[in-house]
Amino acid sequence: MIFNIPYIAVAVLILLGLYALIFKRNLIKMVIGITLIESGVNLFLITLGYRKESIAPIYTSSPGGVMAFPVPQALTLTSIVIGVAVIALMLSLVMHIYRHYGTLDVRKVRRLKE
Amino acid sequence: MTKMSKIVRTIASIAFPFAMIYGLYVIAHGHLTPGGGFQGGAIAASACAMILVAFGSKWTLDKIKEKRLSVFESLGGIGFIAIALLGLVFGAAFFNNFLTGSNFLFGTIPATGSGLADINTGGVLPLMNFAVGLKVIVGLFVIVLVMAYAATSFKEDKK
Amino acid sequence: MSTRNIAAVIVFSIVAVFFIFTALLMHPFGVPDESDMDDYIIDNTQEETGANNGVTAVVFDYRGFDTLGEATVLFTAVAGVIMIFRRLKND
Numbered sequence A: 001m002i003f004n005i006p007y008i009a010v011a012v013l014i015l016l017g018l019y020a021l022i023f024k025r026n027l028i029k030m031v032i033g034i035t036l037i038e039s040g041v042n043l044f045l046i047t048l049g050y051r052k053e054s055i056a057p058i059y060t061s062s063p064g065g066v067m068a069f070p071v072p073q074a075l076t077l078t079s080i081v082i083g084v085a086v087i088a089l090m091l092s093l094v095m096h097i098y099r100h101y102g103t104l105d106v107r108k109v110r111r112l113k114e
Numbered sequence B: 001m002t003k004m005s006k007i008v009r010t011i012a013s014i015a016f017p018f019a020m021i022y023g024l025y026v027i028a029h030g031h032l033t034p035g036g037g038f039q040g041g042a043i044a045a046s047a048c049a050m051i052l053v054a055f056g057s058k059w060t061l062d063k064i065k066e067k068r069l070s071v072f073e074s075l076g077g078i079g080f081i082a083i084a085l086l087g088l089v090f091g092a093a094f095f096n097n098f099l100t101g102s103n104f105l106f107g108t109i110p111a112t113g114s115g116l117a118d119i120n121t122g123g124v125l126p127l128m129n130f131a132v133g134l135k136v137i138v139g140l141f142v143i144v145l146v147m148a149y150a151a152t153s154f155k156e157d158k159k
Numbered sequence C: 001m002s003t004r005n006i007a008a009v010i011v012f013s014i015v016a017v018f019f020i021f022t023a024l025l026m027h028p029f030g031v032p033d034e035s036d037m038d039d040y041i042i043d044n045t046q047e048e049t050g051a052n053n054g055v056t057a058v059v060f061d062y063r064g065f066d067t068l069g070e071a072t073v074l075f076t077a078v079a080g081v082i083m084i085f086r087r088l089k090n091d
Helices: A002-023 A027-048 A070-101 B006-028 B037-055 B057-063 B066-090 B125-158 C003-025 C036-049 C054-062 C064-090
Strands: none
Touching (some): A002 C003, A027 A070, A070 B125, A070 C054, A070 C064, B006 B037, B037 B057, B037 B125, B057 B125, B125 C054, C036 C054, C054 C064
């Protein structure tokens, strides 16, 4: 059970992100929550692909031995770049919202006038 | 973003070539060492972002033509798809690695198991690394540039 | 504290307990269940793609379609950011 500490770290990261998403009213903090969830998912993928005492799947002057799984690492790489794109789009929308409404509070953004 | 002080500008212009060359090194050795197109592109894009922070978005937009950035990004994307389509023409399928074992560019097959790095291996992987690296450099830099410029004009509107 | 907040706290606690227990009940860290696909890729990377780096071989050769979709996503994000701020400039 004590060997599951990485999984517990994943759960804590995702729960922190969910907490920020549910209880915070500031849009920037909500974006931070989404990035926390994304980091948790990335860490989970990497963790699933690890074998005990394994090395990175690279043959150039490698010391030899068991290698970690390459497929989860490659998909995490994809996921990280997609995360950067999504964060850029979200922050742009947040900037647009701030310019339009003059506030970042989601309760005040809800009004429909203008 | 406005211009920062002279100390910051000098240090940024000294550090820029080193960061850029390191990013290009990571891209070029993507099939041998940890790294690749995405990671090296992110390093090089952050070098460009450092210049942007030090010199301000107005100065950077004056120096760089928007059309040229668009051309570079399209070149990266089209190069990536074109290499994949060449796999369809010369090999068996889309994304086929047709250069491996062809005794042409990047055609050598390395000895199995742990060994020293040979840059002339990998088939189409180095070419795809370059295409994706170009795309990532320009894409991330354009995102940062446009957001910085929008923030600047927003601040001026408020005054 | 409104009813809404109380409901949110209850739902969040349930999800938190679920997550922590799932993390505790997962298979032990470092001992994956199935590894056939990854073992094949690790064994044949050098012969089939000629690259020493297994991750790059997966990204650009074995799973090239994923990378194509990802490049599309990056392009779409750049286009979306530029579109948003161009509209903002015209206001």
